[in-house]
Amino acid sequence: MGKILEIENLSLAFGGVHALDEVSLAVEEGSITAVIGPNGAGKTSLFNSVSGFYKPQAGRIVFEGSDITRLKPPRRAALGLARTFQNIALFQGMTVLDNIKLGRHVHMKTGLLAAGFYLGPAQREEMALRAEIERDIIDFLEIDHIRNLPVAVLPYGLRKRVELARALAMRPKLLLLDEPVAGMNREETEDMARFVLDIQQERGATILLVEHDMDVVMDICDHVAVLNFGRVIAAGPPDAVRENPAVIEAYLGVEAAHTGEAASPRHGGPG
Amino acid sequence: MSIGNFKERYQSDEAIWRTPASRVWFGVLLLALAAFPFIGNSYHLFIACLIGINVISATGINILTGYTGLISLGHAAFMGVGAYSVAYLSNHLGLPFYVCLPLGGLLAAAVGLVVGIPSLRIKGLYLALATIAAQFILGFVFNEWESVTGGGRGVSLAPAEIAGLKLSTEFELYYLIVAIMIPMLLFARNLFRTRIGRAFIAVRDRDISAEVMGINLLHYKLMSFALSSFYAGVAGGLMAYFFKVVTPEQFSFGLSIFFLAAVVVGGMGTILGGIVGAIFMTLVPEVLDAIIHAFGPGAIALLSPAREIVFGLLIVGFLIFEPRGLAEIWRRIKRAYELWPFRN
Ligand SMILES: Nc1ncnc2c1ncn2[C@@H]1O[C@H](COP(=O)(O)OP(=O)(O)OP(=O)(O)O)[C@@H](O)[C@H]1O
Ligand SMILES: [Mg+2]
Numbered sequence: 001m002g003k004i005l006e007i008e009n010l011s012l013a014f015g016g017v018h019a020l021d022e023v024s025l026a027v028e029e030g031s032i033t034a035v036i037g038p039n040g041a042g043k044t045s046l047f048n049s050v051s052g053f054y055k056p057q058a059g060r061i062v063f064e065g066s067d068i069t070r071l072k073p074p075r076r077a078a079l080g081l082a083r084t085f086q087n088i089a090l091f092q093g094m095t096v097l098d099n100i101k102l103g104r105h106v107h108m109k110t111g112l113l114a115a116g117f118y119l120g121p122a123q124r125e126e127m128a129l130r131a132e133i134e135r136d137i138i139d140f141l142e143i144d145h146i147r148n149l150p151v152a153v154l155p156y157g158l159r160k161r162v163e164l165a166r167a168l169a170m171r172p173k174l175l176l177l178d179e180p181v182a183g184m185n186r187e188e189t190e191d192m193a194r195f196v197l198d199i200q201q202e203r204g205a206t207i208l209l210v211e212h213d214m215d216v217v218m219d220i221c222d223h224v225a226v227l228n229f230g231r232v233i234a235a236g237p238p239d240a241v242r243e244n245p246a247v248i249e250a251y252l253g254v255e256a257a258h259t260g261e262a263a264s265p266r267h268g269g270p271g
Numbered sequence: 272m273s274i275g276n277f278k279e280r281y282q283s284d285e286a287i288w289r290t291p292a293s294r295v296w297f298g299v300l301l302l303a304l305a306a307f308p309f310i311g312n313s314y315h316l317f318i319a320c321l322i323g324i325n326v327i328s329a330t331g332i333n334i335l336t337g338y339t340g341l342i343s344l345g346h347a348a349f350m351g352v353g354a355y356s357v358a359y360l361s362n363h364l365g366l367p368f369y370v371c372l373p374l375g376g377l378l379a380a381a382v383g384l385v386v387g388i389p390s391l392r393i394k395g396l397y398l399a400l401a402t403i404a405a406q407f408i409l410g411f412v413f414n415e416w417e418s419v420t421g422g423g424r425g426v427s428l429a430p431a432e433i434a435g436l437k438l439s440t441e442f443e444l445y446y447l448i449v450a451i452m453i454p455m456l457l458f459a460r461n462l463f464r465t466r467i468g469r470a471f472i473a474v475r476d477r478d479i480s481a482e483v484m485g486i487n488l489l490h491y492k493l494m495s496f497a498l499s500s501f502y503a504g505v506a507g508g509l510m511a512y513f514f515k516v517v518t519p520e521q522f523s524f525g526l527s528i529f530f531l532a533a534v535v536v537g538g539m540g541t542i543l544g545g546i547v548g549a550i551f552m553t554l555v556p557e558v559l560d561a562i563i564h565a566f567g568p569g570a571i572a573l574l575s576p577a578r579e580i581v582f583g584l585l586i587v588g589f590l591i592f593e594p595r596g597l598a599e600i601w602r603r604i605k606r607a608y609e610l611w612p613f614r615n
Contacts, residue, residue, distance in 0.1 A: 052483065077485030115465040
């Protein structure tokens, strides 16, 4: 299998802060790849650059062989890049179902007039979408009991799940998950890990995730890259990365100051 | 609780009338609307026509401000564009009303599109200021472009006519207005069952993540401006046929605020909100007037200023006690009676 995503020498700075410093990273098609690193290492900045939210000052992002570095976010979505956000970004004024439906937007065709008159094709498109969401997403993620609720009333764990549902509706080839189990209890974490594995195995999506929960990373990931101060300090299979002295040092440097506990990265807050 | 909450089949909640009861009520409503001119007097009809026009216009600003989250304080100016366009097309090109009205709407939409361009860069209060600027620039054009607008005196136009039948009395115009209002409301309602409406709401709720979800912000912000202005333009065109004269004062800044207030009071981001907001804003001053007159001629001079104050207090009161608008009160009542008369 080839590389679905290649990041080459990506640099991004905010004033004097080098959020990303010559980052290079390749994601194998069909894999689950993790990006880990201490708080503020640049993980979310990397995701934001890949989805087009941030504009890196230097470097290239290549998705399925084509350069997307300058592409607008909606165009990237159309290519099959989907994501969830560390600080959940659902549309508060919509129901769970409408949030999920929104994910399909870019793959739908109905125009203004067809929509307003709710003509045959518009109606068929909406009904087909609904049927597909019911079958492939709502049942799969076990959220049928909340489908008609406004997302604002949902607890945190369910919101994360709805965000995953919305990303799935985007028909992702590459799914970026920013801390999918942060703030979840054991059971919710296990459910989420199972969903992620299923998405990779049954839908053939490639997954790139940021996660502080090392158990999850070690359990489900094929490949791990470690960021520290905007630089990749290690990359490889989970076991090898765990033993890497540079990684232990990076975490020790941070952890010693906070908790004194070695090689057990702190949870990132939902911010 | 109604059985509506235990729907087995999702098809029914994709339908526009989700329960048989709502379909029946819609039929009853249509009948009542059709029968109204035979019951009401000409004053009632006059007010009903105004309400109809205002419902169309309020639905327009609701699409833009309530659903897409872009504040507009220039809505009246787009109505003016529609009204003057209709007058011009009718007077100078002799076009019939069923051509003039949609063209007036389209011209207003084109102007709205241009006014909407800054919305990609600016938001909130700054955008509101840009739309105020549009309001005043267009107001200036209405006043000064005499060859088209007749300047301060305005222009008059011949009544709408269909198949030799003149629509000039309130009775006739009422049917014209209702016949245009209902499809336009249904159009708006349908929109929010599809990807287009969802995109508008996504832009309102979080425009930056909407973009990552595949929504082209420029596209949908401009579409919302154009559509909202189309509604305004058609409403303005109807006003032209209704008053048979178009003057700059009709489309003042005050009217823009009137419509913004209507959707805020009625409930932003719901079709019902635009409807009840327009009814409230049109009807309440009339009702207060009637109350004052009931106190006899002596009271009129004394109480007339109080009318404005009471009206203002009512608006503020609703905002405090039901910030989600009158439509929310209605929804709560409805929930209690959801399937009546089919409840068993
Ligand atoms: N929009 C922004 N403006 C200014 N600085 C930013 C911005 N986004 C990120 N940064 C800075 O870039 C650095 C990397 O932040 P980033 O959010 O990518 O870290 P992270 O690895 O995701 O951390 P965490 O584990 O806490 O989520 C930090 O120093 C942060 O303050
Ligand atoms: Mg982060």
